[in-house]
Amino acid sequence: MEPEVLTEYLRGRLPARPDLQVTGAKRVVGGMSRETWFVDFEWNGGTESESVTFRIDHEKGAVVPVPLEFEFRVHQALHGTQVPVAEPYWFEHDKTLIGQGPFYVRELVEGTASPKYLYAEGQEALRESVGLQFAELLGKVHTLDWNAAGVGDFMEVPELGPECALLELRRWQRNLAEHQSEPLPVAAQLFAYLEREAPTDVERVALVWGDVGIGNFIFRNDNIVALTDWEQSHLGDPMKDWASALWRGVDNLLPREKLFEEYERTSGIPVNLASIDYYLTFIDAEYVCTSHPILDRFTNTEVPDVTFARLGMGIPWYCMDHGMTMIGL
Amino acid sequence: MRPTQEQLLRSVRESLSDVVIPNVDDSWARYVAKGMEKILLHLEQRAAHEHEFLVRDTIELRALFTALASDEGLAAAGSFIPLAADLRDTLDQPALAEGDPPDALALLEENERHRALLVDVINVVEARDADTALAAVRESVRAMVRDELERDLELARPTFMLFGPPSTKAAAK
Numbered sequence: 488m489e490p491e492v493l494t495e496y497l498r499g500r501l502p503a504r505p506d507l508q509v510t511g512a513k514r515v516v517g518g519m520s521r522e523t524w525f526v527d528f529e530w531n532g533g534t535e536s537e538s539v540t541f542r543i544d545h546e547k548g549a550v551v552p553v554p555l556e557f558e559f560r561v562h563q564a565l566h567g568t569q570v571p572v573a574e575p576y577w578f579e580h581d582k583t584l585i586g587q588g589p590f591y592v593r594e595l596v597e598g599t600a601s602p603k604y605l606y607a608e609g610q611e612a613l614r615e616s617v618g619l620q621f622a623e624l625l626g627k628v629h630t631l632d633w634n635a636a637g638v639g640d641f642m643e644v645p646e647l648g649p650e651c652a653l654l655e656l657r658r659w660q661r662n663l664a665e666h667q668s669e670p671l672p673v674a675a676q677l678f679a680y681l682e683r684e685a686p687t688d689v690e691r692v693a694l695v696w697g698d699v700g701i702g703n704f705i706f707r708n709d710n711i712v713a714l715t716d717w718e719q720s721h722l723g724d725p726m727k728d729w730a731s732a733l734w735r736g737v738d739n740l741l742p743r744e745k746l747f748e749e750y751e752r753t754s755g756i757p758v759n760l761a762s763i764d765y766y767l768t769f770i771d772a773e774y775v776c777t778s779h780p781i782l783d784r785f786t787n788t789e790v791p792d793v794t795f796a797r798l799g800m801g802i803p804w805y806c807m808d809h810g811m812t813m814i815g816l
Numbered sequence: 817m818r819p820t821q822e823q824l825l826r827s828v829r830e831s832l833s834d835v836v837i838p839n840v841d842d843s844w845a846r847y848v849a850k851g852m853e854k855i856l857l858h859l860e861q862r863a864a865h866e867h868e869f870l871v872r873d874t875i876e877l878r879a880l881f882t883a884l885a886s887d888e889g890l891a892a893a894g895s896f897i898p899l900a901a902d903l904r905d906t907l908d909q910p911a912l913a914e915g916d917p918p919d920a921l922a923l924l925e926e927n928e929r930h931r932a933l934l935v936d937v938i939n940v941v942e943a944r945d946a947d948t949a950l951a952a953v954r955e956s957v958r959a960m961v962r963d964e965l966e967r968d969l970e971l972a973r974p975t976f977m978l979f980g981p982p983s984t985k986a987a988a989k
Contacts, residue, residue: 514844670932672961679942797851797975800858804972807965816958 488512488524488541488585496584497528500577500592504530520551520718522587525595540573543590545791550798551777552662553718557641559591561717564636569627570694571713598707600715605701606739613709618740619749620711621704625732626754628714629693629725638694642722647692649685651723652769656681658721659776666780673807674779677772680814686724686762693725693756700735719777726759730766764813771810778802821863829856857974867920869967870927874913877930880960881907884937889949899936906933934960 490509498507511527522543529536544555555578562575574594582588605614633639645654660678663671697719705713729750738746747758781799784791819827832853840846885903890896912918912926938961941954 516843516847669928670935672931672934672938673965675935675938676942676958676961679938679945683942683945792848793855794848794851796855797977800972801854801975801977804965804968805976805978808969811962811965816962 488514488526488587492585493526494528497526501530504535506530506532508533510536521545521549521555538595539576540593540595541585541590542593543585543587546587550781550795551718552666552780555589555591555718558718559593560641561638561720562593564633564638565631565717568631568636570631571624571711572717573713573715596705596707596713598705598712600702600705602701605706614740616709617706617711618737618746620706621732621737621740622746622749623753624704624711624714625696625699625725625728626750626756628696628728629691629756630754631694633694633722636694638722642720644722645692647689648687649689651689651692652681652685652727652765655721655723655727656685656769656772659773662780663776666783668779668782668785671775671779671803671807673811674772674775676816677768677775677807677810677814681765681769681772684765686726686759686765688759688762689724689726690756690759691725692722695721695723695725696728697721697731699728699731699737701737701740702735719773724762724766725756726762727766727769729758730763731770733763734767734770768810768813771806771813774806775803775810778806822860825856825860825863829853829860832856854975854977858971861971861974865967865970867917867923869970870920870923871913873964873967874911874923874927874930876960876963877927877934878907878911878914880956881930881933881937883956884953887953889947890941890953892949893940893944893947896940899940902933902936906930931964934964 490512493512494507494509497509498504501507507528507530509526509528511525513525515523515525522541522545524541524543525538526541527536527538542555542558549555559575559578562572565572566574573596576592576594578589578591579585580589584590604610605617631638633642643654645651656678663674696714696717698716703714703716704711705715729747733743737743740746750756751758778798779802781791781795784795832849837846837849837853840849881903884890885900885907891900906929912922918926934957937957941950941957944950945954
């Protein structure tokens with residue numbers, strides 16, 4: 488990302504900021520579904536400044552099979568509700584604007600998502616506080632009036648019951664089938680289990696964050712100020728989010744019993760342990776379906792960079808092993 | 817003797833780990849370099865074990881398919897009929913894995929054809945989960961899937977990437 492090109496683009500978008508100049512652009516290490524850049528700029532001769540986030544599709548398309556515009560729309564729907572997210576500014580289809588795209592620009596929420604800071608020695612009180620806030624915020628996601636927020640306009644609405652799991656399962660199965668580079672008997676075994684055991688007891692059709700975990704929320708001065716990574720969000724069983732959170736070790740913040748207690752107290756939604764167990768395997772299968780298709784990009788004529796190979800191999804087999812263990816195989 | 821593929825791969829990886837990565841300041845470039853390091857480790861494992869694993873996997877799959885082709889409970893399952901023909905066709909063809917050492921790519925392609933057939937078998941036997949006549953078949957298929965996974969894990973483990981500590985309680989379940 489060339490600062491000159493970004494300067495030109497932002498000047499076009501922010502004409503009221505004289506002498507706007509980009510002073511830094513740094514690619515964020517971590518989330519690989521798309522490129523994330525933090526861009527700093529100043530104006531008025533350097534007396535005022537701001538930072539924004541650019542989310543950009545990789546040159547050869549996104550890793551997660553959800554259009555970037557979906558994520559932008561989620562931010563649009565949620566910003567200003569009880570669910571804290573960064574404010575989305577502009578979505579751009581035109582790749583020529585910055586030489587890559589599509590992309591969108593959103594507010595850069597000040598703070599950190601770093602697990603290292605959270606797990607540093609002496610941060611026990613912070614972990615407890617963040618854990619309780621996390622449980623409460625997850626409840627806010629699940630009690631959001633998603634219809635009023637307009638989410639039902641662009642997300643498929645499942646019926647209450649097994650369809651909450653099966654609709655989502657079929658979406659990911661389709662993605663794997665369309666981009667499968669080799670047969671995966673383990674995935675077939677996991678799908679069979681998930682199809683058979685889909686929970687019938689679902690409290691409500693809720694907004695499901697989708698990709699929940701430490702590293703996917705921003706905290707500042709001991710407070711969680713924004714939830715991030717909405718591209719896998721959907722409507723369904725709220726217990727799936729708990730499975731995702733536990734899969735990614737949220738109970739290293741606080742024992743799960745305390746997290747559940749806070750969630751139930753603040754949201755009024757009962758925790759269903761059997762459903763969470765089911766969704767723990769679902770998360771394994773979902774990761775297989777999102778990451779294994781990356782290997783399909785390796786062909787006789789073209790290969791993506793090595794980070795794609797690492798992602799396409801490093802996640803699916805870990806998850807297949809974990810998933811098989813979870814179902815006792 | 818000239819250096820083996822494994823030795824050369826290890827040499828490249830150790831140079832990358834010990835010399836290059838510690839001197840890369842850009843965080844994204846360092847992340848990419850660490851990805852290279854993991855893939856090199858994976859390649860070392862493949863160079864050492866892939867041929868043996870593919871041969872063993874295909875031979876074990878063919879033994880499983882031979883047993884399935886004559887299983888009475890499975891034969892009684894209506895949805896098994898087209899699959900039975902596929903099993904026979906596969907078994908009628910001589911397997912590269914059972915002959916002279918074949919070329920690695922051909923061996924991989926052959927193994928993947930067998931694995932694709934195993935997926936079809938799983939879809940049939942798991943869809944009839946309540947059918948007790950298929951219980952033994954299901955068990956042997958599931959055991960085969962786990963054995964295959966263990967072999968794959970030997971090769972894939974160096975590339976593992978975690979984005980959060982998986983719950984130890986859940987993993988122990």
